């Protein structure tokens with residue numbers, strides 16, 4: 001029997017080399033790469049190997065505790081934030097990794113992968129829900145160590161001299177995490193940079209996804225604030241991409257999805273004016289019956305449309321399947337009393353029906369603080385449990401994260417879907433239909449409206465900047481991204497006592513599907529956020545990028561015609577087998 005690589009070659013298809021099979025680089029060749037990148041070349045072993053061998057050991061118990069620390073996960077070359085998705089993927093270590101320290105290391109790794117026909121994968125913060133930053137049998141380029149951050153007072157992109165006015169900006173290495181960027185830009189320098197809500201997401205991965213943060217309704221898409229990137233393309237060239245130099249690549253890297261066009265090594269983002277205050281409103285309301293819950297959904301939708309659809313407000317309104325409404329909103333540019341005044345009419349309405357609605361935190365729980373200290377790990381916030389810190393000894397003090405995001409660390413997904421909801425649904429005469437659909441969805445599974453992930457209600461400038469990205473245009477007219485998902489705490493196939501709960505996972509995935517069917521009755525064929533979406537979405541090109549897909553594919557063909565960069569449901573991935581190892585014949589590729 002022919003080895004897979006040769007069999008594929010015989011059929012005219014291209015197959016990438018696999019470890020232990022003919023075509024895999026010899027030790028001497030790996031040593032050569034080692035000479036080029038020095039200590040940066042590592043043979044990868046997953047810490048989970050300990051548990052696979054000895055599930056009852058103290059080391060394994062300790063490891064499962066550490067899997068709840070997002071910084072621990074981010075610092076491990078062989079791990080990812082999500083450990084897998086039942087029936088979709090399981091986090092697997094690469095064979096080798098280049099833990100790149102600089103652009104030259106990345107160039108060496110890209111050239112080595114191309115010349116030796118290897119499956120290449122790129123990882124930054126490791127937060128891909130779709131598992132696109134890990135691949136068994138691959139060479140990994142890990143950018144985590146490239147994490148310098150420099151605030152610049154007067155930045156002009158290369159080639160833009162004379163065309164663009166200097167602006168305040170921050171230049172960051174591709175491996176930086178948002179928590180550290182917020183510390184440098186906001187806490188230290190008093191500016192604002194548009195990044196992600198979750199502080200341990202990687203900068204380069206988020207920007208290539210498009211990127212939605214807490215205060216998105218004021219500042220727009222994170223990718224919309226990108227000024228420039230340095231990129232290593234498939235041919236090993238180091239390119240600058242901005243509005244004036246390689247503008248097509250620049251456009252594709254803004255929302256075109258990570259890991260498909262090249263390796264971003266450095267990026268520069270606009271620094272905006274910081275408002276005086278940031279704040280949060282948290283509240284849980286229990287409806288005492290299903291009809292009361294349906295009424296409550298109608299009330300919050302009406303209230304949102306009248307009072308919150310503007311640049312001050314962001315984050316989530318969560319509709320739980322047990323008739324519970326959770327408000328987890330943030331605001332910017334308002335004082336505590338102004339925010340309270342906004343919410344008072346809603347609280348007054350609830351108070352008229354005490355038998356129907358029980359507010360858990362009464363009176364309304366509102367905090368407002370100086371915007372400059374929003375991401376700072378102050379004692380006040382630590383004591384009140386508003387912020388969590390990396391508890392490993394000797395770690396940097398700005399290794400912080402929101403307590404709510406700890407749930408995601410090391411989790412295993414059961415299902416995940418998202419849908420952009422157009423703002424037309426908030427019109428008079430439409431809101432009732434919207435509330436009915438949300439209620440029907442909650443009879444199947446909980447759903448949340450991420451109102452900071454749709455541009456309706458954002459300033460015109462933010463909408464225009466988002467329009468000039470590869471992000472699905474559906475986001476421009478949406479008031480929210482609806483998300484429906486389920487996961488379980490850290491688990492891994494083959495580790496006794498820690499196996500994923502496959503049966504519950506499949507049951508939950510079916511319930512999510514039914515909930516989303518209700519949403520699809522409301523919005524047939526909705527757009528979906530590439531970074532927060534269904535692994536099994538067969539219509540991913542249209543869902544993730546809408547009318548931008550053909551332009552994105554043209555950028556891919558120009559900068560990576562042979563498909564060195566492959567990720568699941570990434571641009572051009574339809575030309576490859578699901579594992580990215582085999583190029584499909586013309587008849588198989590769409």
Ligand SMILES: Cc1cc2nc3c(=O)[nH]c(=O)nc-3n(C[C@H](O)[C@H](O)[C@H](O)COP(=O)(O)OP(=O)(O)OC[C@H]3O[C@@H](n4cnc5c(N)ncnc54)[C@H](O)[C@@H]3O)c2cc1C
Pocket residue numbers: 081082121122123124125126127128129132133143174175196197198200201202203204205206208209210211212213257258259260262263264265405408409531532567
């Ligand atoms: C817990 C959690 C919270 C999240 N919160 C938000 C949020 O608030 N807002 C939001 O918009 N999204 C959010 N996301 C989605 C997240 O933004 C994307 O998954 C993003 O791509 C993650 O980037 P990363 O570097 O952390 O992940 P990785 O898994 O390392 O990378 C993600 C993808 O980008 C590629 N990539 C990474 N670095 C590079 C590089 N330097 N060059 C080229 N390709 C690269 C990888 O190959 C992979 O395909 C969240 C995800 C998780 C798991």
